Amino acid sequence: MMAGIPVYRSLWTVIEASQAGLWQRFTRKQLFSSVSALAPAALFPQTAIAQQIYPVLGSVTSVDMAGYALVGGALSAALVSALWLLRQRNRLESESQDLRSALSDTQQKISRYQAFIADKNRRIVIWDGHTGKPEFLGQLPPETGAPQADVDFLAFGRWLKPHSAAEVDKSIEALRTDARSFDLVVETLRGEVIEVQGRLSGGRAFAHFLALNNLRAELAELKIERNRLRNSIANFESLLNSIEQPVWQRDSEGRLTWVNQAYCEAAEANSSEQVIGEGREILPTLARQKIKATATAESPFHDTVSTAVRGARTFFDVVDVRSPAGSCGMAVDVSSAEGLREELLRTLKSHAETLDHLATPVAIFDGDRRLQFYNQAFCQMWELDQKFLDSRPDHSELLDKLRAAHKLPEELSWKSWKENTLSVYRSIETQTDIWHLPDGQTLRVIASAHPQGGATWVFENLTEQVSLETRYNTLLRVQGETIDHLSEGVAVFGPDGRIQLSNPAFRALWGVTEEQTAVGTHIRLIEAACTPSYDRADGWKAFGSMITSFEDERPSRQGTLELFSGLVLDYAVTPLPNAQTMLTFVNMTDSVRAERALKEKNDALRKADELKNDFVQHVSYELRSPLTNIIGFTDLLKTPSTGTLTERQAEYVDHISTSSAVLLTIVNDILDLATVDAGIMQLDYSEIDLSDLLDDVSMQMTDRLQEGGVTLEIAASSQLGHLIADRQRLKQILIKILTNAVNFAPEGSTVAMKCWREGSDFVFSVSDAGCGISPDVLATVFDRFSTNSRGGKRSGPGLGLSIVQSFVNLHHGKVSIESTPGNGTTVNCRIPSAAAPHLIVAAE
Known part of the structure; x- marks a missing residue:
């Protein structure tokens, strides 16, 4: 059993191969190996079987023998089948060899066909069925603009002209769905001509794209152009037949060759053939002769012709164009337009007369931006020459002329401003602008564009209105700001007793909030809010009665209120127009307190004034008298009659005499200032000889x-004349100014005094070459007890210049000092002459 298994398996392999039909893949070696395994058993059955069966025969039963018999039968059948299969395989190999030869021939033909198709002048697209993907063969030349990629080729709209792309798409769809062949000539976007053919073959759709050359391309282009011209002519004839204007075409002899439907209706004919056959004309003979004589190819005839159509007089706007083959013309019925033109002319004339009498400047420009109309107000406002305006200038030229005359607003960018101004001609909306002219005028410029072209410009002078509005707005703002910043409380009530206005001072005085005094609040509510501050009968109850009174005459009222908080208010109730009432409250608390303090201070000042007068009188007597005695006794000691003094005693006496004189001068100065301050200084006016006065001063100095x-130089005219003044006080003025100059003048220098007359005034100046006065000290030189000992030979109490200023002021004169550090000092003084000798009491 085990030895027969390989034979069985080999046979089974052959059977499977035969059943599966795989003889083509079953090799000769496999087949013969299987048969050789079966051959010994088939050719020598007894020997083979005996050699394998006999050794085990002793152990085989009847059942085993039956199995062996079946196996032997199967092996015999397999051997017969193998012999039949060998014969079949030989036949198949012969047929396969024939098929290979046919396949080789077919592939060679396909290669030749592909080489033919792959020409760069054609491309084939193949579709297998309705849903099959397209196959591409060949390429079109790049200059045609056809895409090289297969994906982009079928997007015809990207490389064919729109009408060609639509036509190709439609034809290919009809080829694939309805099996309709087609032949087309299409144009690419680059202007190249391509022939497209659609065919069906073997259930497949073929689209051949062929780039044409030479005569075929020219023929295709002529065919395209012919179709285009036919379509254009048909479209134009359809269009001309649909319009209401008569249109005609004539030959070179002037005979009608084509007319549209409107011409037939105007000629009262049923068809164009009838018109052409009968030669019906809608234009008169003279008009036709004029057209024939004047119309040329370069200059078409264009004029208005009067004729009769359907028994009515009609005006046609006729255009006739001449060509070598004949002419064509068109007539537009302008009868209604002629009537409207006449009516428009009458209307425009009426409007022009109306606009010419307006005070508002108006200008109308036509579609070419030229001045068409202007009124007298326009001419007067811009001050333009009428001849220039009558020349119909361009709007841009007019603006340039006005700008050159400095009559337009000054703009940083003139070009952009002018373009923006003239943009109204490109707009359909009315434009409004404000012009501020250099002469101070303000214009509102209204520019309205005309539907038929052009624009109307209206210049409204707003100068007075803007000025009034500005003043009014300014007044309101100032009034509001003024009322809000007033220290007086203000409240305005209407006739219904409701508050209309109040300022912060009013709320602060009465201690109420802004919400409590909001506009529209009734006076009763305000009275309740103000009651904690003042609830007497002469307060808000009286105010409410006055404000809501129905009396025709409402008198004003004033008074004073003293609030519980200690504030003292002066109030005033003032009637206003429109039955309004204004309440004003002035805080007089500080004034009352100041008044009381002033009264107390006035009483104290009166007592102080009395004490001052007593002091002046007391010092005048008690202080000056001992000094006079000291000076007198000092002078007496110097006389030889009192005895001889030693040198030291004489020196001491001189010191006493000098100190006493200085002290007497200081006392006199203090008394003089006190007298001036007290207002009791009296000037003893007399006629003074100025030359004698100057001599006296120079002797005393x-x-x-x-x-x-120091040397004194006096430069004065011998004709100084006389002056009416107080000689003693004027002498004091001169001596104190000279003394001050000598004190600061360097030794060996000169003090210059110049005197002259200016009218009735006596003017003099004193200059020294001292160290000068710094600006900070110069501002205080006339202050009392202001001393500047730097650079001076001797220091004093600082009363000299103060007394000078007081005496000069008493004479109604002026005194000033000019000084620069290091360059000396100059004192200028002017003393006016009094009208006549009289006494003047110094004002307090």
Whole structure:
């Protein structure tokens, strides 16, 4: 049993191969190996079987023998089948060889066909059925603009002209769905001509794209152009037949060759053939002769012709164009337009007369932006020459002329401003702008575009209105700001007793909030809010009665209120127009307190004034008298009659005499200032000889000049004349100014005094070459007890210049000092002459 298994398996392999039909893949070696395994058993059955069966025969039963018999029968059948299969395989190999030869021939033909198809002048697209993907063969030349990629080729709209792309798409769809062949000539976007053919073959759809050359391309282009011209002519004839204007075409002899439907209706014919056959004309003979004589190819005839159509007089706007083959023309019925033109002319004339009498400047420009109309107000406002306006200038030219005359607003970018101004001609909306002219005028410029072209410009002078509005708005703002910043409380009530206005001062005085005094609040509510501050009968109850009174005459009222908080208010109730009432409250608390303090201070000042007068009188007597005695006794000691003094005693006496004189001068100065301050200084006016006065002053300054080592130069005219003044006070003025100059003048220098007359005034100046006065000290030189000992030979109490200023002011004169540090000082003084000798009491 085990030895027969390989034979069985080999046979089974052959059977499976035969059943599966795989003889083509079953090799000769496999087949013969299987048969050789079966051959010994088939050719020599007894020997083979005996050699394998006999050794085990002793152990085989009847059942085993039956199995062996079946196996033997199967092996015999397999051997017969193998012999039949060998014969079949030989036949198949012969047929396969024939098929290979046919396949080789077919592939060679396909290669030749592909080489033919792969020409760069054609491309084939193949569709297998309705849903099959397209296959592509060949390429079109790149200059045609056809895409090289298969994906982009079928997007015909990207490389064919729109009408060609639509036609190809439609034809291919009809080929694939309805099996309709087609032949087309299409154009690419680059202007190249391509022939497209659609065919069906073997259930497949073929689209051949062929780039044409030479004569075929020219023929295709002519065919395209012919179709285009036919379509255009048909479209134009359809269009001309649909319009209401008569249109005609004539040959070179002037005979009608084509007319539209409107011409037939105007000629009262049923068809164009009838018109052409009968030669019906809608234009008169003279008009036709004029057209024939004047119309040329370069200059078409264009004029208005009067004729009769359907028994009515009609005006046609005729255009006739001449060509070598004949002419064509068109007539537009302008009968209604002629009537409207006449009516428009009458209307425009009426409007022009109306606009010419307006005070508002108006200008109308036509579609070419040229001045068509202007009124007198326009001419007067811009001050333009009428001849220039009558020349119909361009709007841009007019603006440039006005700008050159400085009559337009000053703009940083003139070009952009002008373009924006003239943009109304491109707009359908009315434009409004404000012009601020250099002469101060303000114009509202209204520009309205016309539907037929052009624009109307209206210039409204807003100068007075803007000025009034500005003043009014300014007044309101100032009034509001003024009322809000007033320290007085203000409240305005209407006739219904409701508050209309109040300022912060009003709310602060009465201690109420802004919500409690909001506009529209009734006076009763305000009265309740103000009651904690003042609830007497002469308060808000009286105010409410006055405000809501129905009396025709409402008198004003004033008074004073003293609130519980201690505030003292002066109030005033003032009637206003429109039955309104204004309440004002002035805080007089500080004034009342100041008044009381002033009264107390006034009483104290009166007492102080009395004490001052008593002091002046007391000092005048008690202080000056001992000094006079000291000076007198000092002078007496110097006389030889009292005895001889030693040198030291004489020196001491001189010191006493000098100190006493200085002290007497200081006392006199203090008394003089006190007298001036007290208002009791009296000037003793008399007629003074100025030359004698200057001599007296120079003599009195001799000792002081020698002591300081300074020279005095007086430059004065011998004709100074006389002056009405207080001689003693004027002398004091001169001496104190000279003394101050000598004190600061360097030794060996000169003090210059210049005197002259200006009218009735006596003017003099004193200059020294001292160290000068710094600006900070110069501002206080006339202050009392202001001393500047730097650079001076001797220091004093600082009363000299103060007394000078007081005496000069008493004479109604002026005194000033000019000084620069290091360059000396100059004192200028002016003393006016009084009208006549009289007494003047210094004002307090």
